[in-house]
Amino acid sequence: MKQDPLAPPDRIVRRKLSDQIFDRLRDMMASGELPPGAAVPSERDLMERFGVGRPAVREALQHMHTMGLITISHGERSRVNELSAGSVLARVDDAARMLLSAEPEQLEHLKQARRMFECGLVRVAAENATVHDVRDLRDLVGEQRARIGDAETFVTADMAFHARIAQISANPILMATSQAMLRWLFQYHGVLLHWSGNERITLGEHDGIVDRIAARDAEGAVAAMGAHLDRSNPLYRHPCS
Structure with a gap:
């Protein structure tokens, strides 16, 4: 099909770094690399692994905590939660x-x-x-x-x-x-x-x-x-x- 030259171009939306980090961590959980109960890598480790700054890492982790995927405890390593239909x-x-x-x-x-x-x-x-x-x-x-x-x-x-x-x-x-x-x-x-x-x-x-x-x-x-x-x-x- 011939494209209409007057039609607006398809826009490329730049995704936030924190969203991309969230997706990567979620994939790690789904694959078993981060199973339930496992400690989440430290902020510094995630920064080095993904080549991003601390604010993006913290925002991604907070999003995961809000969704119930991990539990953030002050003074301790964050842990991956075990999900169930009831907890969701x-x-x-x-x-x-x-x-x-x-x-x-x-x-x-x-x-x-x-x-x-x-x-x-x-x-x-x-x-x-x-x-x-x-x-x-x-x-x-x-x-x-x-x-x-x-x-x-x-x-x-x-x-x-x-x-x-x-x-x-x-x-x-x-x-x-x-x-x-x-x-x-x-x-x-x-x-x-x-x-x-x-x-x-x-x-x-x-x-x-x-x-x-x-x-x-x-x-x-x-x-x-x-x-x-x-x-x-x-x-x-x-x-x-």
Whole structure:
């Protein structure tokens, strides 16, 4: 294709030295040259290796620290962090909470996403749960029943129940995502006041979900979870609502 002589030239963007250092260090981590727990080369070593000044090195290291790739400790060598799905998602907790607080409509989006996600998880649970998994779920419902009267610990037990269903998937990304959604949702402390009087309804619904999982009734488990979330979702309210 003939190039239009009047078209603006393709611009060559010069990348910051710190960005290039960041990429090189990240590649060293990915290749195993800098495995989890390893000490990051000193600033002087990096300056000599890459032929750059100290400010660029420090900026790159600070960026890596902010992203959770390394931990910078004053007086000690920086270390490469061991990453997991949970640790990565935990890094966005504050940003997610700010988004939910600044834009109340995002709470409804979160509840919708959680419903779709949990219904998928409970289907997987019904198809794969072991006797041990079912026993754990029943124990968790029993523990939650013992928390009636203490709203905060009751809600904590509720989160543990849903997290245990996610655990049956044996998929660390699904498990971490489930826990992240629960953390973001339960930031609304006003929910504790709205749970009063609904505890036994919640427990009955949890019992029904476990029964369907134990029976390997995937469709029944999905229906039970959907009904449970449809009933409980209105309890999660933005403080301004």
